[in-house]
Amino acid sequence: MEQYVGTGRRKTSVARVYLRPGSGKVTVNGREAAEYFHRSENMVVFRQPLAVTEKEGAFDLLVTVRGGGESGQAGAIRHGLARALVKYDENLLPTLRANGFMTRDSRMVERKKYGQRGARRRFQFSKR
Numbered sequence: 001m002e003q004y005v006g007t008g009r010r011k012t013s014v015a016r017v018y019l020r021p022g023s024g025k026v027t028v029n030g031r032e033a034a035e036y037f038h039r040s041e042n043m044v045v046f047r048q049p050l051a052v053t054e055k056e057g058a059f060d061l062l063v064t065v066r067g068g069g070e071s072g073q074a075g076a077i078r079h080g081l082a083r084a085l086v087k088y089d090e091n092l093l094p095t096l097r098a099n100g101f102m103t104r105d106s107r108m109v110e111r112k113k114y115g116q117r118g119a120r121r122r123f124q125f126s127k128r
Helices: 038-054 071-086 092-100
Strands: 003-008 015-019 026-028 060-066
Touching: 003 071, 015 071, 038 071, 038 092, 060 071, 071 092
Parallel strands: 026 060
Antiparallel strands: 003 015, 015 060
């Protein structure tokens, strides 16, 4: 059986996406996607590459994702799915790149600094 694999990353999440010809079934960490993702926006986010390339319903997705939260995981799946689609068909690359799905989102959480309450938030200042 032919299968295309793509690895996607976002924040601290890493997703491996296995793309197989099928009917559009999506499995994330052994559970159905609708059951795994609580927010409907995240369902829309990771399906974007399929919608843009008009391949919805043409593939079954088997996804293993680790680390991060729900939004980061959805972004990682989107990145991995875009990479897997390019392995399936090189001609989809310009479309996916134009929509920004091939670029790894490098934004990460800024670290907390000492002498402060957070990354940028200071402790309350008292003049007297």
